[in-house]
Amino acid sequence: MDKGITLICADAIDALKNIPDKSIRLIVTDPPYNLSKDYGNNTDNKSFDEYLDFTRNWLKQAKRVLTDDGSIYVFMGMRYISYLYNILEKEIGMYFNSWITWYYTQGIGKTRGFSPRHDDILYFTKHPKNFVFNIDDIRVPQKYYRSINNMRGANPGNVWEFSHVHYCNRNRKQHPTQKPEGLFERIILASSCEGDTVLDPFSGSGTTLRVCQQTGRNAIGIEINEEYIEMTEQRLNEPFCGFDSIDERMKRVPNDLNDEKIREDYIRNHIDWFLKNHPDVVDEFIDEVKRKYESKISNFEESNILELFKVEEK
Numbered sequence: 001m002d003k004g005i006t007l008i009c010a011d012a013i014d015a016l017k018n019i020p021d022k023s024i025r026l027i028v029t030d031p032p033y034n035l036s037k038d039y040g041n042n043t044d045n046k047s048f049d050e051y052l053d054f055t056r057n058w059l060k061q062a063k064r065v066l067t068d069d070g071s072i073y074v075f076m077g078m079r080y081i082s083y084l085y086n087i088l089e090k091e092i093g094m095y096f097n098s099w100i101t102w103y104y105t106q107g108i109g110k111t112r113g114f115s116p117r118h119d120d121i122l123y124f125t126k127h128p129k130n131f132v133f134n135i136d137d138i139r140v141p142q143k144y145y146r147s148i149n150n151m152r153g154a155n156p157g158n159v160w161e162f163s164h165v166h167y168c169n170r171n172r173k174q175h176p177t178q179k180p181e182g183l184f185e186r187i188i189l190a191s192s193c194e195g196d197t198v199l200d201p202f203s204g205s206g207t208t209l210r211v212c213q214q215t216g217r218n219a220i221g222i223e224i225n226e227e228y229i230e231m232t233e234q235r236l237n238e239p240f241c242g243f244d245s246i247d248e249r250m251k252r253v254p255n256d257l258n259d260e261k262i263r264e265d266y267i268r269n270h271i272d273w274f275l276k277n278h279p280d281v282v283d284e285f286i287d288e289v290k291r292k293y294e295s296k297i298s299n300f301e302e303s304n305i306l307e308l309f310k311v312e313e314k
């Protein structure tokens with residue numbers, strides 16, 4: 001196991017009680033949604049009131065372990081999200097920051113009603129003003145370059161499109177509700193810094209831990225099913241060749257990069273700004289640069305941009 005990554009096989013509420021006060025910068029978690037999923041040794045079918053009590057109890061512990069400038073992101077489906085919001089704001093006294101919609105484009109179909117295509121993530125902070133938010137680490141490239149805008153790109157907004165981790169994805173695990181790493185990457189980069197400790201009390205196949213491992217964060221994962229603990233240990237030992245999902249906007253090359261110097265600066269920085277954890281899509285980005293700008297770049301063969309590509313291709 002990596003130094004800085006701790007995996008605990010236990011009930012989340014029991015294990016949370018052993019974590020010291022104010023020791024965690026960020027909690028990001030995708031708890032069971034109480035929709036009767038079969039998680040091997042535990043089934044997700046509490047009564048309505050039992051589920052709310054369970055949610056209250058783990059969230060009280062979660063607030064206690066967060067640093068005064070800490071943040072929490074909780075994934076939730078439609079059925080319970082309004083109750084979750086109420087517990088976070090009214091019962092445990094945290095501060096609302098964002099309601100993020102994860103739009104997943106494909107999913108189960110309904111014939112009497114509209115097929116669900118999103119889950120949501122509630123982002124609350126412990127303090128109303130004092131919290132970490134690394135905007136420059138999570139910007140998305142602009143569609144059109146405008147000198148008035150920040151060259152590093154725009155705020156990604158609160159609707160995030162990522163497809164589910166498909167069964168044929170090389171990173172797909174035998175876990176019924178594995179989430180895309182790209183979602184966790186954005187959250188972890190935004191709301192923690194390198195060296196901070198991130199906690200996931202319902203860690204499943206280990207998505208949070210894998211992203212922390214690759215982004216220089218310490219992490220604690222709690223999971224009740226021993227098989228998923230073993231799955232996570234194996235996952236953390238696999239070679240890294242890029243997170244399993246990406247917001248498609250990260251690959252885009254802005255239009256109107258007409259000034260030679262600006263174009264070169266932009267293209268030189270794009271990989272570091274947007275594709276640091278996605279080496280597997282750098283070729284697609286390079287093809288897009290060529291498609292858009294090859295004809296505009298004088299002596300393309302000898303240009304600095306091409307040199308940059310050669311370095312990337314090694």
Ligand SMILES: C[S@@+](CC[C@H](N)C(=O)[O-])C[C@H]1O[C@@H](n2cnc3c(N)ncnc32)[C@H](O)[C@@H]1O
Binds near residue numbers: 033177224225
């Ligand atoms: C929605 S899944 C998390 C999936 C995870 N985000 C991933 O990408 O793989 C919820 C997990 O919580 C675990 N779980 C359920 N009840 C628990 C409890 N009381 N304490 C700890 N883990 C629990 C389940 O076994 C399941 O793996």
